[in-house]
Amino acid sequence: MHDICAAPMAGRRERKKQRTREALVDAAFRLFQEKGFDATTVEEIADEVDVSSRTFFRYFASKEDVVLTFQEEQFTTMLEALSSRPAAEPVLTALRNAAVSVIRACENGQYGFDPERFGCIQQMMESSPAVFGRSLEHGQKKQSEITRIIAERMGVDPAADLRPHVMAGLANCAFHSAFEVLAAGVAKTDRFSEVVDEVFAVMEDELAYRSEKETATG
Amino acid sequence: MHDICAAPMAGRRERKKQRTREALVDAAFRLFQEKGFDATTVEEIADEVDVSSRTFFRYFASKEDVVLTFQEEQFTTMLEALSSRPAAEPVLTALRNAAVSVIRACENGQYGFDPERFGCIQQMMESSPAVFGRSLEHGQKKQSEITRIIAERMGVDPAADLRPHVMAGLANCAFHSAFEVLAAGVAKTDRFSEVVDEVFAVMEDELAYRSEKETATG
DNA sequence: CCAAAACTGTCATGCTGTGACACATGTCGT
DNA sequence: ACGACATGTGTCACAGCATGACAGTTTTGG
Numbered sequence: 001m002h003d004i005c006a007a008p009m010a011g012r013r014e015r016k017k018q019r020t021r022e023a024l025v026d027a028a029f030r031l032f033q034e035k036g037f038d039a040t041t042v043e044e045i046a047d048e049v050d051v052s053s054r055t056f057f058r059y060f061a062s063k064e065d066v067v068l069t070f071q072e073e074q075f076t077t078m079l080e081a082l083s084s085r086p087a088a089e090p091v092l093t094a095l096r097n098a099a100v101s102v103i104r105a106c107e108n109g110q111y112g113f114d115p116e117r118f119g120c121i122q123q124m125m126e127s128s129p130a131v132f133g134r135s136l137e138h139g140q141k142k143q144s145e146i147t148r149i150i151a152e153r154m155g156v157d158p159a160a161d162l163r164p165h166v167m168a169g170l171a172n173c174a175f176h177s178a179f180e181v182l183a184a185g186v187a188k189t190d191r192f193s194e195v196v197d198e199v200f201a202v203m204e205d206e207l208a209y210r211s212e213k214e215t216a217t218g
Numbered sequence: 219m220h221d222i223c224a225a226p227m228a229g230r231r232e233r234k235k236q237r238t239r240e241a242l243v244d245a246a247f248r249l250f251q252e253k254g255f256d257a258t259t260v261e262e263i264a265d266e267v268d269v270s271s272r273t274f275f276r277y278f279a280s281k282e283d284v285v286l287t288f289q290e291e292q293f294t295t296m297l298e299a300l301s302s303r304p305a306a307e308p309v310l311t312a313l314r315n316a317a318v319s320v321i322r323a324c325e326n327g328q329y330g331f332d333p334e335r336f337g338c339i340q341q342m343m344e345s346s347p348a349v350f351g352r353s354l355e356h357g358q359k360k361q362s363e364i365t366r367i368i369a370e371r372m373g374v375d376p377a378a379d380l381r382p383h384v385m386a387g388l389a390n391c392a393f394h395s396a397f398e399v400l401a402a403g404v405a406k407t408d409r410f411s412e413v414v415d416e417v418f419a420v421m422e423d424e425l426a427y428r429s430e431k432e433t434a435t436g
Numbered sequence: 437c438c439a440a441a442a443c444t445g446t447c448a449t450g451c452t453g454t455g456a457c458a459c460a461t462g463t464c465g466t
Numbered sequence: 467a468c469g470a471c472a473t474g475t476g477t478c479a480c481a482g483c484a485t486g487a488c489a490g491t492t493t494t495g496g
Contacts (some may be wrong), residue, residue: 026304032336041224049236067371090426092424092425115228115229129355129359130251132355133352133355135352135356136351136354136358137350137353137354140354140394140398141347143398144398144402145274158404159402159404159405160404161402162399162405162416162420163399163420163424164405165395165398165399165404166395166399166400166417166420166421166424167424168389169395169398169417170388170391170421171395172391173387173388173390173391174387174390175388176390177383177384177387179360180362180383180387181383181384184362184377184383185377186376186377186379186380186383187380198380199380199384199387201407202380202384203388203425204380204386204425206309206310206381206385207310207421207425
């Protein structure tokens with residue numbers, strides 16, 4: 001109860017939990033890839049690791065949560081990347097660079113990311129609406145953290161200024177669009193990072209072009 | 219079986235179905251507002267109309283579907299508005315005007331929209347993640363229709379050009395951002411239409427501003 | 437008025453997710 | 467090493483969503 005050191009591997013119990021968790025994730029992804037997300041039941045996943053279904057739900061709030069765990073990791077990494085972008089960069093550029101660099105890291109297996117699993121997630125997003133929906137939801141929930149960082153970078157108060165919120169939304173939007181474009185087969189490449197980069201490019205170009213014209217709001 | 223006239227009110231059966239459907243929607247929204255979306259069960263809704271739960275699911279694919287029905291209507295109206303925007307307008311301006319006009323119509327009770335129900339939906343989006351998630355999902359699914367119209371307007375092939383996809387994504391994004399901003403209490407107004415308009419304005423201004431600077435992607 | 441089509445209710449079933457309680461295991465102070 | 471306490475797990479029970487199957491009823495149309 002002293003909490004002397006917040007080390008990740010305190011005792012045996014912690015290690016065991018960690019192992020169980022990883023085993024569950026492994027089993028889940030294996031089954032997801034074999035039979036698809038929807039066709040895989042929580043019971044099957046739990047059986048594979050030889051724990052009860054109840055235990056599964058003590059580790060993950062829902063079946064989708066297994067997948068979202070990785071979104072979470074990527075997201076955290078992205079936030080760090082964003083924070084360390086030079087202050088001289090325009091906001092959208094910083095977002096673009098941060099996003100692209102992290103996704104590239106996933107694809108290349110850097111920082112402990114598993115490229116195969118990354119691909120598997122992409123597949124599931126396309127094939128299972130439930131996963132996709134939860135992912136959108138998760139992204140929206142996490143958007144506030146991006147907003148905070150952007151507001152800091154812009155030197156404005158996020159409670160009184162729309163702009164950081166909208167910019168954070170654009171980042172989220174870029175992800176979704178990239179997914180949609182990839183699923184629709186419109187992109188020339190299969191690399192998610194390149195698609196995201198292109199999407200950002202389109203945003204910048206298209207909106208810049210737009211601003212040359214009149215802003216007739218009538 | 220002749221299908222001589224495709225009139226909406228063919229026979230008594232059709233009318234009855236329509237009445238049941240409306241009764242279900244009414245009951246659902248009443249209960250949602252009383253007890254909240256999550257606390258309301260399908261059985262309660264069905265009981266209120268004196269039909270079985272099974273019948274409820276013959277009208278709606280899910281509980282969330284009751285709410286999404288209205289999103290659907292608004293969306294359709296928005297597509298029509300978009301199609302009839304003058305071709306001279308830049309794409310984003312057309313999207314902005316189409317979106318704002320439809321939302322204003324909802325708020326003012328035009329075209330048969332119920333402002334009270336519109337407000338109720340807004341409330342539920344904020345309070346129930348399930349509804350919000352499904353709404354995002356739905357929006358993403360419907361995005362392709364916006365894409366098609368925009369592609370037509372731009373005179374490009376949506377199967378080979380990213381731009382219409384990204385622009386459609388921006389429209390979706392504007393909605394989400396508006397919701398988020400509204401829920402966070404950042405906006406100076408409570409009118410959804412005004413918030414959406416502002417969000418579009420920020421997109422245009424901010425990205426135009428950005429384009430003045432260098433596009434250093436390194 | 438009768439036969440086909442469509443709608444509904446009932447029943448059975450599967451899956452997700454949660455609460456309660458007992459049992460086993462790990463942890464920590466002494 | 468031993469006992470007290472905290473924590474994790476299994477089992478059981480349960481509510482809710484959603485779907486398939488089948489039988490009974492109403493509507494439709496000739």
